[in-house]
Amino acid sequence: MILDCCIVHYYCLATPEHAVPPRIPPSIRCHLPYLLARAYQRQQRLFEAHTRDFDITGRDYGLLLMLESNPGLWQSEIADLMGLDRTTVTYLVDSLQKRGWVAREPDPADRRAHVVTMTADGRTALESIRPAAAAAIDEVLAPLDETERDQLRALLTRLLGH
Amino acid sequence: MILDCCIVHYYCLATPEHAVPPRIPPSIRCHLPYLLARAYQRQQRLFEAHTRDFDITGRDYGLLLMLESNPGLWQSEIADLMGLDRTTVTYLVDSLQKRGWVAREPDPADRRAHVVTMTADGRTALESIRPAAAAAIDEVLAPLDETERDQLRALLTRLLGH
DNA sequence: TATTGTTATACTCTATAACTATA
Protein backbone atom coordinates (compact mmCIF):
# COMPACT_ATOMS: atom_id res chain seq x y z
CA MET A 1 0.00 0.00 0.00
CA ILE A 2 1.17 3.49 -0.73
CA LEU A 3 1.07 4.53 2.88
CA ASP A 4 2.33 1.56 4.71
CA CYS A 5 4.29 4.04 6.68
CA CYS A 6 2.13 5.23 9.49
CA ILE A 7 2.40 7.27 12.58
CA VAL A 8 3.73 4.85 15.13
CA HIS A 9 3.85 1.07 15.56
CA TYR A 10 4.38 -0.01 19.11
CA TYR A 11 2.47 -3.21 19.71
CA CYS A 12 4.59 -6.26 20.35
CA LEU A 13 2.76 -9.58 20.22
CA ALA A 14 5.71 -11.52 21.57
CA THR A 15 5.71 -9.62 24.85
CA PRO A 16 2.10 -8.84 25.70
CA GLU A 17 3.11 -7.79 29.19
CA HIS A 18 4.93 -4.90 27.52
CA ALA A 19 2.00 -3.91 25.34
CA VAL A 20 2.31 -0.45 26.88
CA PRO A 21 5.98 0.01 27.57
CA PRO A 22 6.51 2.54 30.32
CA ARG A 23 8.87 4.71 28.29
CA ILE A 24 6.17 5.85 25.88
CA PRO A 25 5.37 9.29 27.23
CA PRO A 26 1.77 10.47 27.60
CA SER A 27 2.35 12.98 24.82
CA ILE A 28 2.62 10.08 22.40
CA ARG A 29 0.41 7.56 24.17
CA CYS A 30 -2.58 9.91 24.02
CA HIS A 31 -2.16 10.92 20.40
CA LEU A 32 -5.03 9.59 18.35
CA PRO A 33 -2.82 8.60 15.41
CA TYR A 34 -0.80 6.45 17.75
CA LEU A 35 -3.91 4.86 19.30
CA LEU A 36 -5.44 4.24 15.89
CA ALA A 37 -2.27 2.65 14.57
CA ARG A 38 -1.97 0.48 17.66
CA ALA A 39 -5.57 -0.64 17.46
CA TYR A 40 -5.21 -1.48 13.80
CA GLN A 41 -1.98 -3.33 14.45
CA ARG A 42 -3.62 -5.34 17.22
CA GLN A 43 -6.54 -6.17 14.96
CA GLN A 44 -4.20 -7.29 12.20
CA ARG A 45 -2.16 -9.54 14.47
CA LEU A 46 -5.15 -11.11 16.17
CA PHE A 47 -6.77 -11.83 12.83
CA GLU A 48 -3.64 -13.60 11.69
CA ALA A 49 -3.26 -15.47 14.96
CA HIS A 50 -6.83 -16.79 14.81
CA THR A 51 -6.76 -17.78 11.14
CA ARG A 52 -3.31 -19.33 11.11
CA ASP A 53 -4.75 -22.75 10.21
CA PHE A 54 -6.38 -21.38 7.08
CA ASP A 55 -4.75 -20.33 3.86
CA ILE A 56 -6.15 -16.82 3.97
CA THR A 57 -5.22 -13.23 4.70
CA GLY A 58 -7.49 -10.60 6.16
CA ARG A 59 -7.68 -8.92 2.79
CA ASP A 60 -8.73 -12.19 1.13
CA TYR A 61 -11.39 -12.56 3.79
CA GLY A 62 -12.61 -9.03 3.19
CA LEU A 63 -12.93 -9.68 -0.52
CA LEU A 64 -14.91 -12.88 0.09
CA LEU A 65 -17.28 -10.90 2.33
CA MET A 66 -17.66 -8.30 -0.41
CA LEU A 67 -18.42 -10.93 -3.02
CA GLU A 68 -20.88 -12.64 -0.70
CA SER A 69 -23.05 -9.50 -0.64
CA ASN A 70 -22.14 -8.28 -4.14
CA PRO A 71 -21.83 -11.22 -6.52
CA GLY A 72 -20.47 -10.39 -9.91
CA LEU A 73 -18.27 -7.38 -9.12
CA TRP A 74 -15.92 -6.13 -11.78
CA GLN A 75 -12.28 -6.01 -10.81
CA SER A 76 -12.32 -2.26 -11.26
CA GLU A 77 -15.22 -2.08 -8.80
CA ILE A 78 -13.26 -4.16 -6.32
CA ALA A 79 -10.37 -1.75 -6.72
CA ASP A 80 -12.67 1.18 -5.96
CA LEU A 81 -14.35 -0.54 -3.04
CA MET A 82 -11.09 -1.61 -1.43
CA GLY A 83 -9.01 1.41 -2.34
CA LEU A 84 -6.50 -0.64 -4.27
CA ASP A 85 -4.76 -0.25 -7.58
CA ARG A 86 -6.14 -2.26 -10.52
CA THR A 87 -2.91 -4.21 -10.72
CA THR A 88 -3.09 -5.16 -7.07
CA VAL A 89 -6.63 -6.45 -7.59
CA THR A 90 -5.40 -8.57 -10.48
CA TYR A 91 -2.96 -10.32 -8.14
CA LEU A 92 -5.52 -10.55 -5.34
CA VAL A 93 -8.09 -12.21 -7.59
CA ASP A 94 -5.38 -14.43 -9.12
CA SER A 95 -4.51 -15.65 -5.67
CA LEU A 96 -8.10 -16.51 -4.70
CA GLN A 97 -8.73 -18.08 -8.07
CA LYS A 98 -5.71 -20.38 -7.61
CA ARG A 99 -7.37 -21.67 -4.44
CA GLY A 100 -10.57 -22.21 -6.40
CA TRP A 101 -12.55 -19.77 -4.26
CA VAL A 102 -13.50 -17.29 -6.98
CA ALA A 103 -14.06 -17.42 -10.71
CA ARG A 104 -13.77 -14.67 -13.29
CA GLU A 105 -15.21 -14.41 -16.73
CA PRO A 106 -15.73 -11.62 -19.25
CA ASP A 107 -18.91 -9.64 -18.71
CA PRO A 108 -21.13 -10.36 -21.75
CA ALA A 109 -22.41 -6.79 -21.54
CA ASP A 110 -18.92 -5.27 -21.66
CA ARG A 111 -16.27 -7.71 -22.67
CA ARG A 112 -13.48 -5.45 -21.45
CA ALA A 113 -14.52 -6.20 -17.89
CA HIS A 114 -14.17 -9.39 -15.89
CA VAL A 115 -16.93 -10.39 -13.52
CA VAL A 116 -15.74 -11.99 -10.28
CA THR A 117 -17.94 -14.42 -8.36
CA MET A 118 -17.45 -16.72 -5.44
CA THR A 119 -17.44 -20.44 -6.22
CA ALA A 120 -19.12 -23.14 -4.16
CA ASP A 121 -15.68 -23.96 -2.74
CA GLY A 122 -15.26 -20.29 -1.89
CA ARG A 123 -18.52 -20.30 0.04
CA THR A 124 -17.45 -23.44 1.89
CA ALA A 125 -14.10 -21.86 2.75
CA LEU A 126 -15.79 -18.67 3.91
CA GLU A 127 -18.06 -20.62 6.25
CA SER A 128 -15.17 -22.61 7.67
CA ILE A 129 -13.16 -19.46 8.32
CA ARG A 130 -15.96 -17.25 9.61
CA PRO A 131 -15.85 -18.57 13.21
CA ALA A 132 -12.11 -17.92 13.46
CA ALA A 133 -12.52 -14.42 12.06
CA ALA A 134 -15.35 -13.78 14.51
CA ALA A 135 -13.16 -14.99 17.36
CA ALA A 136 -10.45 -12.54 16.30
CA ILE A 137 -12.94 -9.67 16.31
CA ASP A 138 -14.26 -10.79 19.69
CA GLU A 139 -10.77 -10.73 21.13
CA VAL A 140 -10.03 -7.30 19.69
CA LEU A 141 -13.26 -5.87 21.10
CA ALA A 142 -13.20 -7.81 24.39
CA PRO A 143 -12.33 -4.74 26.52
CA LEU A 144 -15.45 -2.87 25.30
CA ASP A 145 -19.03 -3.53 26.29
CA GLU A 146 -21.84 -3.27 23.77
CA THR A 147 -22.52 0.41 24.48
CA GLU A 148 -18.87 1.30 24.02
CA ARG A 149 -18.71 -0.65 20.79
CA ASP A 150 -21.66 1.33 19.50
CA GLN A 151 -19.95 4.57 20.51
CA LEU A 152 -16.75 3.54 18.77
CA ARG A 153 -18.70 2.59 15.65
CA ALA A 154 -20.44 5.96 15.65
CA LEU A 155 -17.22 7.91 16.17
CA LEU A 156 -15.29 6.07 13.48
CA THR A 157 -18.20 6.43 11.09
CA ARG A 158 -18.19 10.17 11.72
CA LEU A 159 -14.41 10.26 11.37
CA LEU A 160 -14.80 8.70 7.93
CA GLY A 161 -17.36 11.31 7.02
CA HIS A 162 -20.29 8.97 6.50
CA MET B 1 4.68 -5.99 8.94
CA ILE B 2 3.53 -9.51 9.63
CA LEU B 3 -0.11 -8.62 9.33
CA ASP B 4 -0.26 -6.25 6.49
CA CYS B 5 -3.27 -8.21 5.53
CA CYS B 6 -6.21 -6.68 7.25
CA ILE B 7 -9.91 -6.95 7.28
CA VAL B 8 -10.95 -4.70 4.48
CA HIS B 9 -9.44 -1.76 2.57
CA TYR B 10 -11.98 0.40 0.89
CA TYR B 11 -10.77 3.94 0.95
CA CYS B 12 -9.88 5.38 -2.43
CA LEU B 13 -7.97 8.65 -2.32
CA ALA B 14 -8.34 9.22 -6.03
CA THR B 15 -12.13 9.27 -5.83
CA PRO B 16 -13.07 10.90 -2.52
CA GLU B 17 -16.65 11.22 -3.68
CA HIS B 18 -16.76 7.44 -3.54
CA ALA B 19 -15.26 7.22 -0.08
CA VAL B 20 -18.34 5.20 0.89
CA PRO B 21 -19.28 3.30 -2.22
CA PRO B 22 -22.97 2.43 -2.18
CA ARG B 23 -22.41 -1.25 -2.80
CA ILE B 24 -20.78 -1.82 0.58
CA PRO B 25 -23.66 -3.33 2.55
CA PRO B 26 -24.38 -2.20 6.11
CA SER B 27 -23.29 -5.60 7.36
CA ILE B 28 -19.76 -4.71 6.34
CA ARG B 29 -19.90 -0.94 6.67
CA CYS B 30 -20.82 -1.19 10.36
CA HIS B 31 -18.23 -3.78 11.27
CA LEU B 32 -15.67 -2.30 13.58
CA PRO B 33 -12.72 -4.04 11.89
CA TYR B 34 -13.74 -2.41 8.65
CA LEU B 35 -14.12 1.02 10.21
CA LEU B 36 -10.81 0.70 12.03
CA ALA B 37 -9.02 -0.36 8.88
CA ARG B 38 -10.59 2.49 6.92
CA ALA B 39 -9.68 5.05 9.56
CA TYR B 40 -6.12 3.79 9.69
CA GLN B 41 -5.88 3.80 5.91
CA ARG B 42 -7.16 7.37 5.79
CA GLN B 43 -4.67 8.43 8.43
CA GLN B 44 -1.84 6.81 6.51
CA ARG B 45 -2.75 8.43 3.23
CA LEU B 46 -3.25 11.88 4.69
CA PHE B 47 0.05 11.69 6.53
CA GLU B 48 1.80 10.87 3.28
CA ALA B 49 -0.09 13.53 1.37
CA HIS B 50 0.86 16.25 3.86
CA THR B 51 4.51 15.26 4.18
CA ARG B 52 5.18 14.63 0.50
CA ASP B 53 7.76 17.44 0.40
CA PHE B 54 9.82 15.86 3.13
CA ASP B 55 12.00 12.82 2.92
CA ILE B 56 10.19 10.99 5.71
CA THR B 57 7.72 8.22 6.39
CA GLY B 58 5.21 8.09 9.21
CA ARG B 59 7.29 5.45 10.91
CA ASP B 60 10.41 7.61 10.68
CA TYR B 61 8.44 10.45 12.22
CA GLY B 62 7.21 8.19 15.00
CA LEU B 63 10.77 7.16 15.82
CA LEU B 64 11.93 10.77 15.92
CA LEU B 65 9.11 11.54 18.36
CA MET B 66 10.17 8.59 20.50
CA LEU B 67 13.78 9.72 20.53
CA GLU B 68 12.75 13.26 21.36
CA SER B 69 11.21 12.08 24.63
CA ASN B 70 13.59 9.16 25.19
CA PRO B 71 17.10 10.08 24.11
CA GLY B 72 19.56 7.23 24.08
CA LEU B 73 17.29 4.28 23.38
CA TRP B 74 18.85 0.96 22.52
CA GLN B 75 17.80 -0.50 19.22
CA SER B 76 16.31 -3.45 21.07
CA GLU B 77 14.22 -1.01 23.09
CA ILE B 78 13.02 0.65 19.91
CA ALA B 79 12.04 -2.78 18.60
CA ASP B 80 10.00 -3.42 21.76
CA LEU B 81 8.40 0.02 21.76
CA MET B 82 7.42 -0.13 18.10
CA GLY B 83 6.60 -3.81 17.89
CA LEU B 84 9.21 -4.43 15.24
CA ASP B 85 11.82 -7.10 14.68
CA ARG B 86 15.42 -6.24 15.57
CA THR B 87 16.44 -6.53 11.95
CA THR B 88 13.76 -4.10 10.87
CA VAL B 89 15.00 -1.59 13.43
CA THR B 90 18.51 -1.96 12.05
CA TYR B 91 17.25 -0.85 8.64
CA LEU B 92 15.06 1.87 10.12
CA VAL B 93 17.95 3.39 12.07
CA ASP B 94 20.27 2.95 9.07
CA SER B 95 17.87 4.95 7.00
CA LEU B 96 17.60 7.83 9.47
CA GLN B 97 21.34 7.79 10.04
CA LYS B 98 21.96 8.15 6.31
CA ARG B 99 19.93 11.37 6.43
CA GLY B 100 22.05 12.51 9.37
CA TRP B 101 19.06 12.67 11.71
CA VAL B 102 20.19 10.11 14.27
CA ALA B 103 23.51 8.82 15.53
CA ARG B 104 24.34 5.48 17.11
CA GLU B 105 27.27 4.48 19.24
CA PRO B 106 28.09 1.57 21.49
CA ASP B 107 26.78 1.95 25.03
CA PRO B 108 29.85 2.25 27.28
CA ALA B 109 27.95 0.35 29.98
CA ASP B 110 27.21 -2.58 27.65
CA ARG B 111 29.17 -2.54 24.47
CA ARG B 112 26.85 -5.09 22.82
CA ALA B 113 24.17 -2.42 22.63
CA HIS B 114 24.00 0.65 20.44
CA VAL B 115 22.56 3.83 21.83
CA VAL B 116 20.48 5.87 19.36
CA THR B 117 20.14 9.62 19.72
CA MET B 118 18.75 12.39 17.58
CA THR B 119 21.27 14.75 16.05
CA ALA B 120 20.94 18.52 15.80
CA ASP B 121 19.99 18.01 12.15
CA GLY B 122 17.38 15.51 13.27
CA ARG B 123 15.85 18.05 15.65
CA THR B 124 15.81 20.63 12.88
CA ALA B 125 14.13 18.16 10.52
CA LEU B 126 11.59 17.21 13.18
CA GLU B 127 10.66 20.85 13.72
CA SER B 128 10.31 21.48 10.00
CA ILE B 129 8.07 18.43 9.56
CA ARG B 130 5.97 18.85 12.69
CA PRO B 131 3.53 21.38 11.18
CA ALA B 132 2.83 19.13 8.19
CA ALA B 133 2.29 16.14 10.47
CA ALA B 134 -0.03 18.24 12.63
CA ALA B 135 -1.96 19.31 9.55
CA ALA B 136 -2.40 15.67 8.58
CA ILE B 137 -3.77 14.85 12.03
CA ASP B 138 -6.05 17.89 11.88
CA GLU B 139 -7.47 16.72 8.59
CA VAL B 140 -8.01 13.18 9.84
CA LEU B 141 -9.81 14.43 12.94
CA ALA B 142 -11.65 17.31 11.27
CA PRO B 143 -15.09 15.63 11.44
CA LEU B 144 -14.85 15.28 15.23
CA ASP B 145 -15.22 18.04 17.80
CA GLU B 146 -13.05 18.12 20.90
CA THR B 147 -15.49 16.09 23.01
CA GLU B 148 -15.72 13.39 20.37
CA ARG B 149 -11.94 13.26 20.08
CA ASP B 150 -11.71 12.70 23.82
CA GLN B 151 -14.30 9.94 23.59
CA LEU B 152 -12.43 8.27 20.76
CA ARG B 153 -9.18 8.54 22.72
CA ALA B 154 -10.81 6.95 25.74
CA LEU B 155 -12.39 4.13 23.75
CA LEU B 156 -9.23 3.27 21.86
CA THR B 157 -7.23 3.40 25.07
CA ARG B 158 -9.68 0.93 26.64
CA LEU B 159 -9.56 -1.20 23.50
CA LEU B 160 -5.81 -1.44 23.89
CA GLY B 161 -6.23 -2.48 27.51
CA HIS B 162 -4.47 0.48 29.09
C1' DT C 1 -9.86 8.12 -27.25
C1' DA C 2 -11.02 6.04 -22.91
C1' DT C 3 -11.46 1.99 -20.07
C1' DT C 4 -10.56 -2.90 -18.33
C1' DG C 5 -7.42 -5.96 -17.29
C1' DT C 6 -2.61 -8.01 -17.65
C1' DT C 7 2.30 -8.24 -17.46
C1' DA C 8 7.02 -6.64 -16.38
C1' DT C 9 9.62 -4.33 -13.23
C1' DA C 10 11.07 -2.27 -9.08
C1' DC C 11 10.80 -0.70 -4.47
C1' DT C 12 9.42 -1.06 0.41
C1' DC C 13 8.51 -3.63 4.45
C1' DT C 14 9.38 -7.46 7.03
C1' DA C 15 10.66 -12.13 8.54
C1' DT C 16 14.10 -16.05 9.19
C1' DA C 17 18.54 -17.71 9.72
C1' DA C 18 23.34 -17.36 10.28
C1' DC C 19 26.84 -14.59 11.85
C1' DT C 20 29.91 -11.23 15.24
C1' DA C 21 30.78 -9.15 19.40
C1' DT C 22 30.01 -8.75 23.73
C1' DA C 23 28.08 -10.15 28.52
Added chain:
DNA sequence: TATAGTTATAGAGTATAACAATA
Protein backbone atom coordinates in the same frame (compact mmCIF):
# COMPACT_ATOMS: atom_id res chain seq x y z
C1' DT D 1 24.94 -19.61 27.20
C1' DA D 2 22.38 -15.51 26.30
C1' DT D 3 21.86 -11.00 24.25
C1' DA D 4 22.58 -6.86 20.83
C1' DG D 5 23.25 -5.93 16.50
C1' DT D 6 24.31 -6.99 11.48
C1' DT D 7 23.98 -9.14 7.06
C1' DA D 8 22.04 -12.19 3.44
C1' DT D 9 18.10 -13.85 1.61
C1' DA D 10 13.37 -14.33 0.54
C1' DG D 11 8.56 -13.28 0.39
C1' DA D 12 4.52 -10.24 0.44
C1' DG D 13 2.44 -5.98 -0.92
C1' DT D 14 2.02 -2.37 -4.05
C1' DA D 15 3.26 1.19 -7.37
C1' DT D 16 4.42 2.72 -12.37
C1' DA D 17 4.57 1.98 -17.11
C1' DA D 18 3.62 -0.36 -21.26
C1' DC D 19 0.56 -3.31 -23.43
C1' DA D 20 -3.85 -5.88 -25.48
C1' DA D 21 -8.63 -6.04 -25.91
C1' DT D 22 -12.81 -3.72 -26.06
C1' DA D 23 -15.99 0.29 -25.88
